[in-house]
Amino acid sequence: MDLQYFLCWRVAPLFFLMPCGLQSMSVHILSEQPVHVIPGSRLVLKARIELGPLEEVSMVTWEREPETGIAPVRVRLATCAGRSLKCAGTRPTVDVNTEQQETTLQINRYSREDGGVYAVTVTDHTGATTTAHCIVREYEAVHHVxxxxxxxxxxxxxxxxxxxxxxxxxxxxxxxxxxxxxxxxxxxxxxxxxxxxxxxxxxxxxxxxxxxxxxxxxAAPCEGRGTTAAVVCLVLLLLVAGVLAFLLWRKHRHNNRGERLHEHLDDTI
Known part of the structure; x- marks a missing residue:
């Protein structure tokens, strides 16, 4: 039996003895990217942490850096550490909450300076780390239609x-x-x-x-619409003229009847 065949048979059983859940941990930001935020409103980012049965989170950090630039500077926003994963933000507008399988970052009164690439890094009890990223941009109004x-x-x-x-x-x-x-x-x-x-x-x-x-x-004017409008205007003018003519005729007839009645009374007297 050669050495390679012997080692294969000796090592193979070890893989069956290993727990199924020893895959390395991972973290995923749940928001669709990029995230657009209206200035003055609230930015909320949630991340899901996947752990194996023997893994445990010891630290979570949230950071931000500019989306563009030659040498972007990363700024730490919040840190959660210890067995209880107690969290602390670096400024009053930043709130963060972390459990073993989920972490949430909230920034109140979002401003243009808060845009950029956000990174959440999870560290396990052995010191291994994994990171997820998310692009956050300002919500822009409609321009130049x-x-x-x-x-x-x-x-x-x-x-x-x-x-x-x-x-x-x-x-x-x-x-x-x-x-x-x-x-x-x-x-x-x-x-x-x-x-x-x-x-x-x-x-x-x-x-x-x-x-x-x-x-x-x-586009060009619609001919049918222009002709119809002209016809309508002409009909309205004819109606108004007819009404005025009828009123004048009626007034003139009333005056003539008054004059004939007056003459008849004079002749009788």
Missing amino acids: SVSINVSHSSLVCGEAWGTDPSFSWLYERAAITTTVGKISNDGTTLVVTMTPICGHFTCMVSNKLGYNTATYT
Whole structure:
């Protein structure tokens, strides 16, 4: 029996004797990334800690560093240490709470300076560490909405500069889009115009939690609408003229009857 075969048979049983849960610990931040926060509101980050049966958390630290820069400086925000994992923040607006399988960081009155890359580091009783990261950015309002036309596809495309979570909607002549006017894409950015010819005013409205902004594409005037408006105005003018003529005729007739009655009385006397 050669040496390699002998060692294989000697070492293999050791793997079956090892506990199934000896995998190294890990930590995961639960928030979807990047996290956008409105200035003045509250930032809350939660992280899940996965431990093996023989592992125990001895320290948790939360830190932050700028998202960009040549040599970003990492700032410690909070530390939880000891068997009870007692936590302490480095400033009054920072609160942190940690258990064996979860840690939560909360920053009150979030400001622009609080943006960056957040890191949570977990240390076990042997000194081994694992780290998870999360990008946090300021929630931006909607800016610079524009509408352009794709003539070859008979469609209007709405664009927006850098707002967070923009939501797109369309109006035609200040009313909601109907199937006779066009069809809106699933993301709301494109309006495929089905009416022919393309005429009137098309407005794209982009909104988020901080407000909205609009842009309007003005096509050629709709001929049918202009003719209809002219006809309506002419009818109204004719009605007004007819009413005035009737009132004048009635007044004139009343005056004539008064004069004839007066003459008849004079002749009788």
